[in-house]
Amino acid sequence: xxxxxxxxxxxxxxxxxxxxxxxxxxxxxxxxxxxxxxxxxxxxxxxxxxxxxxxxxxxxxxxxxxxxxxxxxxxxxxxxxxxxxxxxxxxxxxxxxxxxxxxxxxxxxxxxxxxxxxxxxxxxxxxxxxxxxxxxxxxxxxxxxxxxxxxxxxxxxxxxxxxxxxxxxxxxxxxxxxxxxxxxxxxxxxxxxxxxxxxxxxxxxxxxxxxxxxxxxxxxxxxxxxxxxxxxxxxxxxxxxxxxxxxxxxxxxxxxxxxxxxxxxxxxxxxxxxxxxxxxxxxxxxxxxxxxxxxxxxxxxxxxxx
Amino acid sequence: xxxxxxxxxxxxxxxxxxxxxxxxxxxxxxxxxxxxxxxxxxxxxxxxxxxxxxxxxxxxxxxxxxxxxxxxxxxxxxxxxxxxxxxxxxxxxxxxxxxxxxxxxxxxxxxxxxxxxxxxxxxxxxxxxxxxxxxxxxxxxxxxxxxxxxxxxxxxxxxxxxxxxxxxxxxxxxxxxxxxxxxxxxxxxxxxxxxxxxxxxxxxxxxxxxxxxxxxxxxxxxxxxxxxxxxxxxxxxxxxxxxxxxxxxxxxxxxxxxxxxxxxxxxxxxxxxxxxxxxxxxxxxxxxxxxxxxxxxxxxxxxxxx
Numbered sequence: 001x002x003x004x005x006x007x008x009x010x011x012x013x014x015x016x017x018x019x020x021x022x023x024x025x026x027x028x029x030x031x032x033x034x035x036x037x038x039x040x041x042x043x044x045x046x047x048x049x050x051x052x053x054x055x056x057x058x059x060x061x062x063x064x065x066x067x068x069x070x071x072x073x074x075x076x077x078x079x080x081x082x083x084x085x086x087x088x089x090x091x092x093x094x095x096x097x098x099x100x101x102x103x104x105x106x107x108x109x110x111x112x113x114x115x116x117x118x119x120x121x122x123x124x125x126x127x128x129x130x131x132x133x134x135x136x137x138x139x140x141x142x143x144x145x146x147x148x149x150x151x152x153x154x155x156x157x158x159x160x161x162x163x164x165x166x167x168x169x170x171x172x173x174x175x176x177x178x179x180x181x182x183x184x185x186x187x188x189x190x191x192x193x194x195x196x197x198x199x200x201x202x203x204x205x206x207x208x209x210x211x212x213x214x215x216x217x218x219x220x221x222x223x224x225x226x227x228x229x230x231x232x233x234x235x236x237x238x239x240x241x242x243x244x245x246x247x248x249x250x251x252x253x254x255x256x257x258x259x260x261x262x263x264x265x266x267x268x269x270x271x272x273x274x275x276x277x278x279x280x281x282x283x284x285x286x287x288x289x290x291x292x293x294x295x296x297x298x299x300x301x302x303x304x305x306x
Numbered sequence: 307x308x309x310x311x312x313x314x315x316x317x318x319x320x321x322x323x324x325x326x327x328x329x330x331x332x333x334x335x336x337x338x339x340x341x342x343x344x345x346x347x348x349x350x351x352x353x354x355x356x357x358x359x360x361x362x363x364x365x366x367x368x369x370x371x372x373x374x375x376x377x378x379x380x381x382x383x384x385x386x387x388x389x390x391x392x393x394x395x396x397x398x399x400x401x402x403x404x405x406x407x408x409x410x411x412x413x414x415x416x417x418x419x420x421x422x423x424x425x426x427x428x429x430x431x432x433x434x435x436x437x438x439x440x441x442x443x444x445x446x447x448x449x450x451x452x453x454x455x456x457x458x459x460x461x462x463x464x465x466x467x468x469x470x471x472x473x474x475x476x477x478x479x480x481x482x483x484x485x486x487x488x489x490x491x492x493x494x495x496x497x498x499x500x501x502x503x504x505x506x507x508x509x510x511x512x513x514x515x516x517x518x519x520x521x522x523x524x525x526x527x528x529x530x531x532x533x534x535x536x537x538x539x540x541x542x543x544x545x546x547x548x549x550x551x552x553x554x555x556x557x558x559x560x561x562x563x564x565x566x567x568x569x570x571x572x573x574x575x576x577x578x579x580x581x582x583x584x585x586x587x588x589x590x591x592x593x594x595x596x597x598x599x600x601x602x603x604x605x606x607x608x609x610x611x612x
Contacts, residue, residue, distance in 0.1 A: 093431055103402070107403055107574070108571075109407075109569065112571045113420055113569055118554075118555035126402055263419055265415065266426070274430075
């Protein structure tokens with residue numbers, strides 16, 4: 001059945017056009033919000049426009065958000081509608097960035113990039129390292145195959161201890177503290193919720209070996225920033241590679257910018273160009289499923305908030 | 307048969323001890339050079355001590371060098387003896403560094419490491435890229451499995467067109483120029499000889515797409531440095547990640563240090579710590595083969611010079 005889908009807002013032209021193409025490709029018809037049964041949210045930065053827009057909606061059943069993590073929309077979640085998001089969509093690009101950051105830390109690339117003369121040899125091999133990954137979602141699913149050739153020992157930490165494919169072991173979050181001393185690289189790839197905010201603070205950083213690296217591609221709020229600044233300054237850990245920070249953007253002059261063992265990338269695990277190329281076919285598939293009454297991909301649990 | 311092996315010089319204690327352990331582990335007996343049938347060269351930096359040392363050798367048949375590339379010893383090569391080197395020994399560590407440098411270039415890590423404030427999104431995915439690797443030795447052999455999960459299109463360029471395992475195609479060096487315009491990342495992992503010195507100069511750099519990255523973990527002399535400086539300044543290529551340079555060490559103040567699209571690591575594709583851990587079991591195996599009259603690993607062709 002051909003169904004009526006709105007694409008809004010239209011403030012980001014490249015995204016608006018890509019999402020309109022996705023609706024058509026998925027077998028939907030692009031319509032105004034007043035007659036829409038589905039809504040594709042097409043500007044991640046314009047959350048404040050949402051209430052007025054849906055105030056005009058009369059037939060709305062389903063809202064597709066473009067985010068992997070939906071915190072910007074958390075206060076708009078409403079059980080009147082079915083919500084889906086971009087969970088897992090960007091995971092292949094983000095997983096690639098995780099490996100880039102892990103290897104950069106091991107090979108001191110952040111340090112060498114800042115040199116202006118020949119310096120001494122620093123570096124470890126990633127092969128055979130003990131990797132602890134917090135989160136059992138799409139990023140982890142795509143990261144593990146990238147790590148496979150390195151023969152690492154991989155532990156996935158998540159809410160359930162159901163074995164994660166490709167991991168050497170899967171444990172629940174309650175066992176995080178016993179794992180930390182046996183971790184060479186700690187990767188944060190979990191959703192931000194009330195329970196996971198600040199999950200890595202002073203005690204956790206102190207429990208890591210002093211050569212361990214922290215790689216965060218999830219959300220800045222997972223890490224207690226001041227504790228990380230202290231741990232880096234004290235050499236309590238080997239270093240940190242952060243694609244997300246708290247606060248974000250990280251203000252100029254913040255001590256993390258000048259920490260020699262810290263590499264900050266400005267939330268580029270997927271860039272808009274990479275992301276849109278991944279989102280367009282995904283939205284087309286969800287539109288197709290909506291039209292044919294199939295189960296939608298990446299549903300949001302309104303009660304859990306992700 | 308237990309055979310007599312000298313380890314010399316003894317100027318680098320950690321290496322000297324590791325090589326003595328390797329001789330014993332391989333079933334040899336550590337002896338003075340005057341009675342040695344084999345010699346393990348145990349200080350890469352002390353080439354000038356070689357002539358005097360072997361002047362005392364009466365029984366010498368075999369010399370094991372610690373290098374992957376033996377240029378430092380090239381003028382000492384002598385057909386009176388059988389020579390072996392460390393070709394391929396360090397390849398797993400170097401291959402890991404190649405991937406680190408490739409990903410760093412794609413994700414602009416060299417650029418972000420130099421920032422002191424939040425900046426805009428830059429970055430490409432390595433997945434699906436077209437990779438051209440010059441050289442069909444151990445580094446390439448270990449790099450290709452690391453690249454496998456990325457679904458890249460891999461071309462190996464070497465002296466023979468015999469298919470290289472895991473490559474999408476293998477071609478001879480004579481076809482380099484037709485490949486360059488279809489290359490996203492060009493990796494140099496070949497031996498330095500008269501024929502390969504300067505193999506990447508102005509015409510080759512101009513033939514690459516303007517987003518292409520050059521990764522050199524072989525020898526600085528493969529690249530015409532002044533041409534690379536010009537290509538980087540003109541934006542003729544996307545950037546260069548160099549673990550080796552010409553001259554090496556690269557002097558402070560050299561324009562490559564300040565090129566925003568250049569990442570230089572000081573010949574650390576394998577660090578001494580990584581390298582010795584890989585060399586020790588390798589030398590033990592060659593000692594075992596020498597004692598039992600088997601074919602030695604990593605033979606040097608004295609005529610070819612590598």
